[in-house]
Amino acid sequence: MTDRPIKILIAKPGLDGHDRGAKVLARGLRDEGFEVVYTGLRQTPEMIASASLQEDVDVVGLSILSGAHMTLLPRICTLIREAGLDDVLVTAGGIIPDDDVPALKAAGVAAVFGPGTTIGEVATFIRANVRPRD
């Protein structure tokens, strides 16, 4: 079956306490037909990596506002690869300056979605870039 739902984990790494944006994204992607595992606030890179592994998600969507993206996102990418999830698509959204994007992409983040990105755009990117699935 190739039309089965894409499964995405949405997590908020770091210490900021706002999950409005992440919840809006979760609901939006549900309405786009995705199965969305929502893990909530203040997730450590270790929690995100092991949840991604147990849930066998196709995509990990990270929402980050705290400014700690340059340490947290590469760390999460490393842990995810170390866990053997090398075909999982990692995306990020939130408040991330353009200047930081090249380094994040080099670290393994496939896409960085700025504040103006629509949910439709996120869904389209994911559908186009998700791993082939068995």
Added chain:
Amino acid sequence: MGEDRVARAPAVGADPLTRATELAAAAVAGDRHALARLLTAIENRTPVAEAALRQLYPTGGRAHLVGITGPPGAGKSTLVAALIAEVRAAGRTVAVVAVDPSSPITGGAILGDRVRMQAYAADRDVFIRSMAARGHAGGLASTTGAACSVLDAVGFDLILVETVGTGQSEVEVASSADTTVVLEAPEMGDEVQAIKAGLLEVADLVVVNKGDRPGAQRTAAQLRAMLVAAPVVGADPADAGRPRPKRPDVLITTAATGEGVPELLAALDRHRAGLTRAPTEDGAPTAARLARADAQVRAILADRIADRLRVAPLADDAAATLRAVAEHRVDPFTAADRLLAAIGREIAS
């Protein structure tokens, strides 16, 4: 990590039997990535899933399967998290399957139970898996039972299944679990009557959660009164093996703080011990396990029949027969008998 390579082996296009054998062996050896991949195959009902289940099923049967059902917001996920803490403190391993509804329109789902359990995400002896119901009614996904069979076969001591929790009668969990826990919360006092009809009858244990809220004691008392009023069937040996109305204990927990959770775990263990001292002959499977076997085999039979009728050589015959029924030229019983006979001939040939 050498074992990861197994799970990373090319999946697409690989021979299903080879892939299933690799994944099953790796999962049994403790590779959590392989286990996760197997569960995905099961959810998607791929050929790998069936091949793996055929291999794994004979090693299962040791885990204690506990279903947790009850209305939304009663605290099922919070209680599962509290149980994880308690079970881990006792040195046992635990797997969780948490089911949430799929949108009937888009097929999408928000799987949010995990939020309350994330503190245990990085513990190797805890495995948490969220599942979308994918259109299946009754509080579970159609593949939840098969997922539990895999978790059982790879050696988890306890498997906790959290149902969708629509507040409807999600009684299916009772035929999938050894022990069924029905959760209530005090502020739902007025709904107790409604829930009773659907759910209380299948409960092995009734838990009033949010013991810190006013009314918890009163709700528990109401439930006890209700349960005592129910007739007890099954004392008669002639009833052995038949589903029987149960007379469950009523416990109070505060999942948010862990209060009452050690007592709940003890009650689960007692129920399980009671089950294995089976009321039937020595060593015979319990009524719950026979019901599960029945449900599993029936579901597969239904799938097998449907599959046969969907493809050549029977598809045309099936379509013509359905048309005849729609036009009232043939009654549905005759039609079903005719198709069953055709399937029989097809299998024999």
